[in-house]
Amino acid sequence: MSALTHKNLPSVSDEALGMVAAWFRTLSEPSRLKILRTLEEGEKSISEIVEASGLTQANVSRHAQSLVDAGIVGRRREGLTVICFITDPSITSLCDNVCNNLLKRLTHQVKGLGGS
Amino acid sequence: MSALTHKNLPSVSDEALGMVAAWFRTLSEPSRLKILRTLEEGEKSISEIVEASGLTQANVSRHAQSLVDAGIVGRRREGLTVICFITDPSITSLCDNVCNNLLKRLTHQVKGLGGS
DNA sequence: TGACTATATGATTCAATACGCATATAAACA
DNA sequence: TGTTTATATGCGTATTGAATCATATAGTCA
Numbered sequence: 312m313s314a315l316t317h318k319n320l321p322s323v324s325d326e327a328l329g330m331v332a333a334w335f336r337t338l339s340e341p342s343r344l345k346i347l348r349t350l351e352e353g354e355k356s357i358s359e360i361v362e363a364s365g366l367t368q369a370n371v372s373r374h375a376q377s378l379v380d381a382g383i384v385g386r387r388r389e390g391l392t393v394i395c396f397i398t399d400p401s402i403t404s405l406c407d408n409v410c411n412n413l414l415k416r417l418t419h420q421v422k423g424l425g426g427s
Numbered sequence: 428m429s430a431l432t433h434k435n436l437p438s439v440s441d442e443a444l445g446m447v448a449a450w451f452r453t454l455s456e457p458s459r460l461k462i463l464r465t466l467e468e469g470e471k472s473i474s475e476i477v478e479a480s481g482l483t484q485a486n487v488s489r490h491a492q493s494l495v496d497a498g499i500v501g502r503r504r505e506g507l508t509v510i511c512f513i514t515d516p517s518i519t520s521l522c523d524n525v526c527n528n529l530l531k532r533l534t535h536q537v538k539g540l541g542g543s
Numbered sequence: 544t545g546a547c548t549a550t551a552t553g554a555t556t557c558a559a560t561a562c563g564c565a566t567a568t569a570a571a572c573a
Numbered sequence: 574t575g576t577t578t579a580t581a582t583g584c585g586t587a588t589t590g591a592a593t594c595a596t597a598t599a600g601t602c603a
Contacts, residue, residue, distance in 0.1 A: 323464060323526075328457045331525050336455035340561080341444040348439060357580060370562065372581055382532045391570055391579045399528065405521075409447050410439075412515070416498045456591080473550060486592065488551055507549045507600055544603105551598070561588080568581070573574100 337381035342366055343374045344406065346395075350384065351403055354396035453497035458482055459490045460522065462511075466500065467519055470512035 337343060342364070349355060349363045360371050375395050378384035385398040397403070453459060458480070465471060465479045476487050491511050494500035501514040513519070 325457065327526065327529075328460050328464075330529055331522060332455050332457045332460055334525055334529060335451050339448050339452035339455045341441065341448045342561080344444050344448055348444075358578095367563070368580070369564080369582080373561085376581085382528070388570085388580095391577095393580060401524075401528075406447060408517075409450055410443065412498070413443075413446055413450060452590095458591085474548095483593075484550070485552080485594080489591085492551085504550095504600085507547095509550060546601100546603085548601080549599085551596100553596080554594090556591105556593085558591085559589085562586085564584090566581100566583080569579085571576100571578080573576080 334381050337377050337383065338402075338406075340374070340377075342370060343378060346371065346374055346378065347383070347397065347402060347406070350395060350397050354394050356389075356392040356394055358392065360395065450497050453493050453499065454518075454522075456490070458486060459494060462487065462490055462494065463499070463513065463518060463522070466511060466513050470510050472505075472508040472510050474508065476511065 338347075345364045345366070346360055349360050355363065357368065357371055357375065360366075360375070361368050364371065366374070375384060375386065375393075378395075379386055383397065383399050383402055385396050387394050454463075461480050461482070462476055465476055471479065473484065473487055473491065476482075476491070477484050480487065482490070491500060491502065491509075494511075495502055499513065499515050499518055501512050503510050
């Protein structure tokens, strides 16, 4: 412990750390990822999401709220229906990247199993 | 619902969705983010992480296990000590991006409050 | 082998949260 | 206003997972 130990990273407050963690937590539920995936096809009303995802109405409503809170999804009312849409387009590529990385890692694992 | 509704996304299995969610969940704990942040300075032993993070030894050990399971962190034994290091360097920029996005959004909110 | 150090893990407790059901709110329209 | 439709929300339950303490394991050295 000497030279390398101090890159002197700007210290991150516990509060900021908590906010980043909360943002990731929003993406840590399969149901919410499913909703996001649905919204990648274009904006949809709550009931359209219900139909497309197979989730219950109450769940979609609540999960949508989480996604809105995280700033990932936007909402607007149009008469009786509420339309949801992705506000942060980088989400899609982010998820794709995660997916690809997982795939890569799993492939290596499988290879490892086969080779032993 | 007609033209736009069908971008015909390759359907993602529930299993894959669960794995992506699990990966995000790994990054959804402040303690693990803290450990990652520590490791950005360079590889560290478990006890060095304990010292740097203020977490307990048991917690660091378990969280390190989670990070290893997610493929984000690697581990090797060197005698009595176990050295941890970041294996996926894209993690750092990912976290930075999330952080910046949050900052942007919060800034807008604050502006909104002031302007009303 | 026995003592010592670094790390891992079993067991428990506790808090967060997802789900389902029922119901409340909001908007449109007769 | 009353009715119907779309969405939100209160509440109870069950599950998950993080923190803690104590202890087990692994490696080093005398």
